[in-house]
Amino acid sequence: MGRGGGGGGSHHSSHHSSSHTHHASSSHSHSYSSSSSSSHHSGRTHYSSGSGGGGGNGCFTTFVTLIIIAVIGGFAYYGVDGELPQPVQYFLVERSTVEREPLPSSKCTPVDFWYQDDWGDWIDEAGEEEALIDGMKAFYETTGVQPYLWITGEEGGQYKSEQSLEDLAESKYKELFGIDEGHVIIIFREYPNNSSEYICTVTPGYDAETQVLDEQAREILLDFIDYYYTDTELNEGYFFKYSFKNAGERMMQKQLSFRQMGIIAAVAVILVIGLVIVANIVKKRKIAVAKQKTLQAQEAAKQAKAVADQKKTDFRRQQYEDELETQYVAVNCPNCGASNIKIRKTTVGYCDYCGTAIKVDKNGYVTISSGDQS
Numbered sequence: 001m002g003r004g005g006g007g008g009g010s011h012h013s014s015h016h017s018s019s020h021t022h023h024a025s026s027s028h029s030h031s032y033s034s035s036s037s038s039s040h041h042s043g044r045t046h047y048s049s050g051s052g053g054g055g056g057n058g059c060f061t062t063f064v065t066l067i068i069i070a071v072i073g074g075f076a077y078y079g080v081d082g083e084l085p086q087p088v089q090y091f092l093v094e095r096s097t098v099e100r101e102p103l104p105s106s107k108c109t110p111v112d113f114w115y116q117d118d119w120g121d122w123i124d125e126a127g128e129e130e131a132l133i134d135g136m137k138a139f140y141e142t143t144g145v146q147p148y149l150w151i152t153g154e155e156g157g158q159y160k161s162e163q164s165l166e167d168l169a170e171s172k173y174k175e176l177f178g179i180d181e182g183h184v185i186i187i188f189r190e191y192p193n194n195s196s197e198y199i200c201t202v203t204p205g206y207d208a209e210t211q212v213l214d215e216q217a218r219e220i221l222l223d224f225i226d227y228y229y230t231d232t233e234l235n236e237g238y239f240f241k242y243s244f245k246n247a248g249e250r251m252m253q254k255q256l257s258f259r260q261m262g263i264i265a266a267v268a269v270i271l272v273i274g275l276v277i278v279a280n281i282v283k284k285r286k287i288a289v290a291k292q293k294t295l296q297a298q299e300a301a302k303q304a305k306a307v308a309d310q311k312k313t314d315f316r317r318q319q320y321e322d323e324l325e326t327q328y329v330a331v332n333c334p335n336c337g338a339s340n341i342k343i344r345k346t347t348v349g350y351c352d353y354c355g356t357a358i359k360v361d362k363n364g365y366v367t368i369s370s371g372d373q374s
Helices: 062-071 128-143 162-177 206-211 215-229 236-251 258-325
Strands: 018-023 115-117 146-151 183-190 197-204 328-331 341-344 347-350 357-360 366-368
Touching: 115 128, 128 146, 128 236, 162 183, 162 197, 183 215, 197 206, 197 215, 215 236, 328 357, 341 357
Parallel strands: 115 146, 146 183
Antiparallel strands: 018 197, 183 197, 328 341, 341 347, 347 357, 357 366
């Protein structure tokens, strides 16, 4: 199979590589440390930014950053097999924003060699080789791309630039894998006379690059190497183990980009503000409605009281009139004999027919005003 990944076609004479160059001050066995470096691009070879990864992610306001940190707070610790949880600061590592499928096994013929340590003492302590290979196997199982790590020693002193190291990676890839385009070679070189610097390049085969290890995926691997390089608690074997294992897992899981997270955070803030405003409006409306109901209830109470008072007054008036009615008696005029003349007791009334003055005493006896008793 040709380098282009298709049977019988022409193959690529070179691969795309991604490199990081790091400079720092702290040391870790072989002076693990890092900082940013410049970004370049020339011809078919890609050079990406240094530590921190996520180049081009842009800057976000502190407010949005805090929201994002709160959202992903549940993932503040990135555990590895439960052995040594590492607080990975996700904004320092490139995010995987595209869907990737593992490379088919038919495009990567496995080999039984995984690394080359030219120093001879980088991967030398008990358990370091096992840890390193475990991490690389985990990367292989997750991505379908088998990695090969080359730790160059003093004899690699002429490879001090990213370009020179990538040229070395190109020739090394051909030497190790020939036309098999399903592998990736990682060359790591720490400057022997400067214990605070290292340079690293990732060079995948054509099939590995086009299906899995694109530019973003390579940046993820370099960023994890950068991240764990600064962890002074890890020996060299575990430093590389976690770098490979975590990088493989991240690049194969699509995530929201920082831009998308920023948009979501901004939308969330707008929604929260909107909800607060709506809740405030609803609250004021409820208060206004309650106040209106209170006023209506008070007015209804006043009206009910007025009606009750009126009924009470009418009742008392009726009582008075009824009582007054009992004080009248019907008499016959003692002069002309006219009947049904109503005169109140102890008062003097007049006959409607003859005009005779008639006096009624308290017992209802009738007399003419002259005093004659009827």
